[in-house]
Amino acid sequence: MAVVSNGTTIIDAGALGSGVATGKMILIKTLTASSSSTLSFLNGADSVVFDDTYNSYAFKFIDIHPATDDQAFTFQVDTGTNTSFNQTITSSFFNAQHSEGGTSYLMVRNSGDQGQGTGFQRLTEGSGADNDQSCCGTLTIHTPADTTFVKHFISQTHNAHSGDYAMNNFIAGYVNTTTALTRVRFKFESGAIASGVIKLYGIGG
Amino acid sequence: MGLISAASTIFDAGAMAAGFGGSMTFIKKLTASSSATLSFVDGSGGVVLDDTYKEYVFTFKNIHPQTGTKLFEVNMSIDTGSNYNVAKTTTNAEIYHAENGSAAGLGYVSGKDLANGTGKLKISSEIGAENDECCNGFLRLFNPSSTTFVKHFISDVQGNYNATFSINHKIAGYCNSTSAVDAVQFTFTSGNIDAGDICLYGIA
Numbered sequence: 530m531a532v533v534s535n536g537t538t539i540i541d542a543g544a545l546g547s548g549v550a551t552g553k554m555i556l557i558k559t560l561t562a563s564s565s566s567t568l569s570f571l572n573g574a575d576s577v578v579f580d581d582t583y584n585s586y587a588f589k590f591i592d593i594h595p596a597t598d599d600q601a602f603t604f605q606v607d608t609g610t611n612t613s614f615n616q617t618i619t620s621s622f623f624n625a626q627h628s629e630g631g632t633s634y635l636m637v638r639n640s641g642d643q644g645q646g647t648g649f650q651r652l653t654e655g656s657g658a659d660n661d662q663s664c665c666g667t668l669t670i671h672t673p674a675d676t677t678f679v680k681h682f683i684s685q686t687h688n689a690h691s692g693d694y695a696m697n698n699f700i701a702g703y704v705n706t707t708t709a710l711t712r713v714r715f716k717f718e719s720g721a722i723a724s725g726v727i728k729l730y731g732i733g734g
Numbered sequence: 735m736g737l738i739s740a741a742s743t744i745f746d747a748g749a750m751a752a753g754f755g756g757s758m759t760f761i762k763k764l765t766a767s768s769s770a771t772l773s774f775v776d777g778s779g780g781v782v783l784d785d786t787y788k789e790y791v792f793t794f795k796n797i798h799p800q801t802g803t804k805l806f807e808v809n810m811s812i813d814t815g816s817n818y819n820v821a822k823t824t825t826n827a828e829i830y831h832a833e834n835g836s837a838a839g840l841g842y843v844s845g846k847d848l849a850n851g852t853g854k855l856k857i858s859s860e861i862g863a864e865n866d867e868c869c870n871g872f873l874r875l876f877n878p879s880s881t882t883f884v885k886h887f888i889s890d891v892q893g894n895y896n897a898t899f900s901i902n903h904k905i906a907g908y909c910n911s912t913s914a915v916d917a918v919q920f921t922f923t924s925g926n927i928d929a930g931d932i933c934l935y936g937i938a
Contacts, residue, residue, distance in 0.1 A: 532737070543741060633842050687887070
């Protein structure tokens with residue numbers, strides 16, 4: 530049974546009518562870490578949508594806590610049903626740092642960027658594993674299903690560094706492929722993701 | 735009573751089901767009118783700032799100081815606004831360009847950050863008070879009700895510097911407390927917030 534108001538279909542066949550105004554930021558999937566070696570979002574699996582349904586996809590990181598001290602939080606992507614997570618990335622990474630003792634820097638972090646690299650891309654630097662330390666932020670991947678252009682991504686994260694620094698990280702780059710991306714994986718460079726939440730949202734479309 | 739269409743639950747228990755509607759929920763708007771402070775306190779005036787959402791976004795629209803060359807500031811509270819004095823360690827990067835093109839740059843601003851300081855955090859440059867001058871931007875506060883982790887925040891504010899510069903401040907840091915943050919207050923370094931509004935959103 531449809532719900533119709535003043536001639537406009539509000540709900541029908543299990544979905545909102547096309548004429549109903551809704552937000553353009555839609556929660557797709559939440560993954561919660563529990564000593565997890567990786568967290569992966571695979572298009573078409575477990576209700577994950579990561580295709581041409583939305584213009585861009587935003588991953589939100591909530592209190593990602595490493596099991597091992599002084600580790601970078603990272604991501605990689607893959608195509609089709611591949612499981613290698615080794616796509617070619619060219620990226621930039623800079624951050625602003627300030628210690629609890631008052632030392633500050635603003636610098637490009639060459640240790641966190643890639644020039645046609647196939648490794649996992651750093652999103653933080655030296656995340657601390659003290660009980661109260663974590664990292665938060667966002668990674669946005671634009672038009673992952675496009676088959677014409679490379680796939681651009683932009684990220685801003687903030688982490689409590691193992692040396693008791695605040696680190697405001699700015700990362701951006703592109704996955705140098707014209708094949709559609711279908712999957713995204715997150716992990717620390719070493720050790721498990723002890724706890725934390727990653728939420729995937731679809732934007733626009 | 736729920737509303738189910740083709741076996742899909744659309745509404746139930748007073749809320750729209752997941753996957754329908756947007757994930758960015760408007761919570762509260764405060765409009766300045768020669769206001770000394772604008773405060774968002776959990777449980778007061780319809781404000782929600784607890785574990786309902788994992789991320790909260792404050793948006794700043796045309797924040798205008800009553801007197802010139804004042805910096806827009808924020809502080810947090812862990813006692814529902816009785817005291818705004820949470821220790822914070824923060825970073826401050828600024829990008830600037832003069833209207834006449836005479837100067838431009840990117841740098842770290844050590845005088846406007848905090849190292850476990852409990853004072854107000856400056857999140858803009860010195861904003862001019864001419865009629866057309868103001869600042870705009872946002873502040874994201876992550877998981878404020880956590881009693882395990884420090885509380886991370888990220889801010890990006892663009893403003894006029896005293897009629898002569900465009901200045902963008904990219905600020906982030908953490909409240910160095912494992913107590914729940916339940917109130918946030920905005921001020922200028924001195925003088926009132928003459929005009930502008932701040933909206934609070936929850937990200938589901």
